[in-house]
Amino acid sequence: MSETMREIVFALAAEKSEQESVLISLDIEDDKLFLLHFIIGTYFGPDLRNHRKKSGFQIKASNLPTKDELTGSFMKRAELERVYHYILNNADPSLIVKRKILLQYFNGKRSNSDEDFPLFRDLYPQKLHRESRLGNQYKLFESIVFINDPDTSCMREDCVERFKRLTGMQSFTLSLVVEPVAGNEVEDKIDESMEPSKEDSGLEVSVDDNAGTCTSDEECDVAANPDLVVDGAIAGAQAGQVMGLMDIGECSDAYLFRVSLPGVRRDERDFSCQVEENGRVLVRGITTTGEKEVHRYTRVFEMQTQNLCPPGHFSVSFHLPGPVHPHEFSGRFGTDGILEGVVMKKLKKQNCLI
Numbered sequence: 203m204s205e206t207m208r209e210i211v212f213a214l215a216a217e218k219s220e221q222e223s224v225l226i227s228l229d230i231e232d233d234k235l236f237l238l239h240f241i242i243g244t245y246f247g248p249d250l251r252n253h254r255k256k257s258g259f260q261i262k263a264s265n266l267p268t269k270d271e272l273t274g275s276f277m278k279r280a281e282l283e284r285v286y287h288y289i290l291n292n293a294d295p296s297l298i299v300k301r302k303i304l305l306q307y308f309n310g311k312r313s314n315s316d317e318d319f320p321l322f323r324d325l326y327p328q329k330l331h332r333e334s335r336l337g338n339q340y341k342l343f344e345s346i347v348f349i350n351d352p353d354t355s356c357m358r359e360d361c362v363e364r365f366k367r368l369t370g371m372q373s374f375t376l377s378l379v380v381e382p383v384a385g386n387e388v389e390d391k392i393d394e395s396m397e398p399s400k401e402d403s404g405l406e407v408s409v410d411d412n413a414g415t416c417t418s419d420e421e422c423d424v425a426a427n428p429d430l431v432v433d434g435a436i437a438g439a440q441a442g443q444v445m446g447l448m449d450i451g452e453c454s455d456a457y458l459f460r461v462s463l464p465g466v467r468r469d470e471r472d473f474s475c476q477v478e479e480n481g482r483v484l485v486r487g488i489t490t491t492g493e494k495e496v497h498r499y500t501r502v503f504e505m506q507t508q509n510l511c512p513p514g515h516f517s518v519s520f521h522l523p524g525p526v527h528p529h530e531f532s533g534r535f536g537t538d539g540i541l542e543g544v545v546m547k548k549l550k551k552q553n554c555l556i
Contacts, residue, residue, distance in 0.1 A: 225358045226262060236368075242325065244354060245285055246285075248331070249272060251272065255349045273382075275345055277382045278341070281348065284380075294480075295525045311323065330345065331343050332344045348378070457522045457547065461485060466487045473486070475541060480521075481523065485519070486516070526545045
């Protein structure tokens, strides 16, 4: 069968499937789990060859693709988490799942999970979307693509309205660019053994137009092309493994966080750390490493390698586990390149019986 004929047959079959499909209903009582599953199933879908983008729910409402119909690209799991946190950035912090639940969602298997608990694999089965790791830095899912303007016509109206009510969003369109990784770019570096690795709280990063640094939950990339319009990372620098690494601590009344920022200018005119009431922390600054030439007194050094982050403006943002009091925040950016902050929790008032 010719390629053109195959495309026609595929299109006709897809159209027939859509006509016969039923509306998807998410009977998930817990609002946090509902939002998590709705976002992953609506803003992502199988990366199909020669076909328009379809969300995970659209595919579920019709027919699963075959392996041959998928592109074989790779999506970083951290990108899925970043989109999830981006959408809920202005929602009530209580609607964001804890890290443990998020990991259970991505790693859980239906055979050993509660039937009422939604799982990533309900939408993206392992046989079609295998999971692997690039080195020891981040996890990848095969043949999954981001959809910034999803079609929700396959969803029941009450589910759509519930999502809008909980998030405050009236439009489903996102001004984000999330690109999959081409299979031929990483096929020699992929490790399919999936040995456990340390996984911290989700870290979301954005980069200014000219230069930047980044990390996310499981990776930090550094890009050589400053014109690449991605929300987060720039590929290729070894410093990406250090820049932006984060730890979070918690006690009964406060959170502590540490962010690794080597090579970042400590001048208060160039550096800032803001903490918002919903627990979002935003760090902005300027990196001073990665130059092509380094001037030291009367000498000019031509750099033979440039593995550190490129010079320029950057921003890093992430969420603490819960709401806080922004005014009760103290921070210290030491000469060791570690930003440490302590911020008081916003505790729920308890009624006292007299």
